[in-house]
Amino acid sequence: MSEIAKKPIKITETILRDAHQSLIATRMTTEQMLPIVDKMDQVGYHSVECWGGATFDASLRFLKEDPWDRLRKFRDGFKNTKLQMLFRGQNILGYRPYADDVVEYFVQKSVSNGIDIIRIFDCLNDLRNLQTAVKAAVKEKADAQVALSYTLGDAYTLEYWIDIAKKIEEMGATSICIKDMAGLLLPYKATELITALKENVSLPIQLHTHYTSGVASMTYLKAVEAGVDVIDTAMSPFALGTSQPATEVMVETFKGTPYDTGFDQNLLAEIADYFRPIRDEALESGLLNPKNMGVNIKTLLYQVPGGMLSNLTSQLKEQHAEDKYYDVLEEVPRVRKDLGEPPLVTPSSQIVGTQAVFNVLMGERYKMVTKETKAVLSGEYGATVKPFNPEVQKKCIGDKEPITCRPADLIPDELDTLRGEMAQWSEQDEDVLTYALFPQVAVDFFKYREAQKTKVDPTVADTENKAYPV
Numbered sequence: 001m002s003e004i005a006k007k008p009i010k011i012t013e014t015i016l017r018d019a020h021q022s023l024i025a026t027r028m029t030t031e032q033m034l035p036i037v038d039k040m041d042q043v044g045y046h047s048v049e050c051w052g053g054a055t056f057d058a059s060l061r062f063l064k065e066d067p068w069d070r071l072r073k074f075r076d077g078f079k080n081t082k083l084q085m086l087f088r089g090q091n092i093l094g095y096r097p098y099a100d101d102v103v104e105y106f107v108q109k110s111v112s113n114g115i116d117i118i119r120i121f122d123c124l125n126d127l128r129n130l131q132t133a134v135k136a137a138v139k140e141k142a143d144a145q146v147a148l149s150y151t152l153g154d155a156y157t158l159e160y161w162i163d164i165a166k167k168i169e170e171m172g173a174t175s176i177c178i179k180d181m182a183g184l185l186l187p188y189k190a191t192e193l194i195t196a197l198k199e200n201v202s203l204p205i206q207l208h209t210h211y212t213s214g215v216a217s218m219t220y221l222k223a224v225e226a227g228v229d230v231i232d233t234a235m236s237p238f239a240l241g242t243s244q245p246a247t248e249v250m251v252e253t254f255k256g257t258p259y260d261t262g263f264d265q266n267l268l269a270e271i272a273d274y275f276r277p278i279r280d281e282a283l284e285s286g287l288l289n290p291k292n293m294g295v296n297i298k299t300l301l302y303q304v305p306g307g308m309l310s311n312l313t314s315q316l317k318e319q320h321a322e323d324k325y326y327d328v329l330e331e332v333p334r335v336r337k338d339l340g341e342p343p344l345v346t347p348s349s350q351i352v353g354t355q356a357v358f359n360v361l362m363g364e365r366y367k368m369v370t371k372e373t374k375a376v377l378s379g380e381y382g383a384t385v386k387p388f389n390p391e392v393q394k395k396c397i398g399d400k401e402p403i404t405c406r407p408a409d410l411i412p413d414e415l416d417t418l419r420g421e422m423a424q425w426s427e428q429d430e431d432v433l434t435y436a437l438f439p440q441v442a443v444d445f446f447k448y449r450e451a452q453k454t455k456v457d458p459t460v461a462d463t464e465n466k467a468y469p470v
Contacts, residue, residue: 004198004227006258010046011251012084012206012232014244015275016074017049019234022210022242023292024282026058030070036274037077043263043271045081046230047117050074051110052085056093057438060445068113068430075114082116082143088346089122089129090408094437095347097380100132101413106433107136113430121147121179123348124340126382127167128406138172145206146171147179151343152303153336155385158196165201173203175229180209180219181345182305187215187222194226206230210242212306214295217245217253224259235268237275241293242306248272302329308349315357324360331356338392339376340384351376369396379403422446 020028033050040048051071059067074083090097092106110118118137122129130146137144146168148161168176178185178193185193190207197205207223207230209216220231232244239246251263282288296306304312312329316322335356342348351372359365366373375381377393379402393402403410415432422435425446435442 004225008261009224009228009250009254009259010230011247011261011263012047012049012208012230013040013043013045013235013247014049014232015235015238015247017051017053017055017086018208018232019238019243021054021058022244023238024287026054027062027282027287028278029063030059030065030073032278034073034077036271037074039267039271039274041078041081042267043081044261047082047084048074048078049084049086049119049232051083051115052087052093052119054093056434057441060434060438061441064445064448066434066445066449068109068428068434071110071113071115083114084117084119085110085115086147087118087120087133089120089133091129091347092437097129097407097411098436099411099414100408101415102418102433102436103132103408104136105415106436107133107142108140109430109433111137111140111142115142117143117145119145119147119177119179121149121177121345122382123149123345124342124382124384125149125164126384127164127171129382129408131171131406132408134171134173138174143174144172145175145177146173147177147208149343149345150178150180150185151182151345152184153341155341158192160385161193162196162200165197165203169201169203175204175206176201177206177208179345180207181343182299182303183210183213183216184300184303185209185215185219187218190219190223190228191226194223194228198227204229206232208232209244210306211240211245212242212296213299214297215300217249220245220250221253224254235275236272237279298329302332303344304329304332304353305344305349308344308353311350312353312357315354319357319361321361327360328353328356331360335359337386338389339373340388341386342376342384347372348376348381366392366395377402380407382407425450 016033020026056067059065059070090103092098092103107118120130120133125148134144134146148164165176194205205228207220207228209219224231231250233247233250234244236246236248248265248268251261251265251268254260279288298309299306316324316328332352335352336342339352344352354370355373358368362368374397377388377396378400418436419432422432425431425443
């Protein structure tokens, strides 16, 4: 084994995106974030993740903010730091696949408004669903980081990860991220995985995990020793639980070693002091549920992400069937296997979880089938790593011929149509993209924006307090 070159570990800060998405349903406002940007810009972060994921939806739906305006303000404030976003491949930041022209235009506008690094993932790890976004990012001279949705299962061998990493390198990506959304990567497995990737590809490797199962900080320690280039952390007021390990703790861990970040703990303490009252306020209002702060070892036992567990609980509660909780947990891996063993991340986690609930409650498997389950089995989300269970496929979609091409190949260009539909609301180029992703929510927001100018009371729909996952 080649000797790993020891070098300072780079850090991506997540407090402006994933940390508050994971802990307080993406409810931090731009106004709350902007005053601390100047100090954060002095830290020396590799990048600050501040956009994408659920921030786009939540800004419009709950905060009545223009997400594009937030990005421009961040760009003005961060003079020395790269800005990073999370991008769901062909689904962009929405929940369905979009035409290539929409994906390309979204990437173009993200970069021109200030994004430097685009982290692109697909819920099935189907690389065909990433091609358009990667090409577009490279064309716009942004860093195209491809994220592997990390998961466990028969199909996900070391060879699988090495093979997919090589394909990502060939695709033209500028770096690779291991996206461990459920906190499943154990410390010594991280050593094995990072070592193997480092020996087989020359791209920088970044590791993203969540603290849900309680092992994340130890996993980072072993990954750094194995040569990982960048880790994702969150400032301590919004760290741990379903978020990331704490920035200050990781900085202190590597102090005085060859991996020393060189960050100033006094500066980090000032930043933490700024965010602490925001956290206290969220605890007081109930927005931050203390349950999200603990360790949930069931994540490792059932390989089910924390958000998915709470989803299952609430679905069963609605049906007055809480006593079926463990039956459903045992059914989840079976459904996942029937559907080709996909990683459990938005939207595949919701699809598998809901189908498992139906299977248990109906007393017969696949007696009732969701349209999303049918779509997966019809190939509409892309190719899974293992074949579908043929009996289940037949029962759910009958003789329908599944598609085997890249799903977006069947979607004609849609930008011009979308522009026509929302022409009356358009005030900036980016508005058509906002409308493309969330048509109803966007129109409500555009009406609100209009009303703000004339100070008329707007009628704004759908303001109930719902959490939207990654």
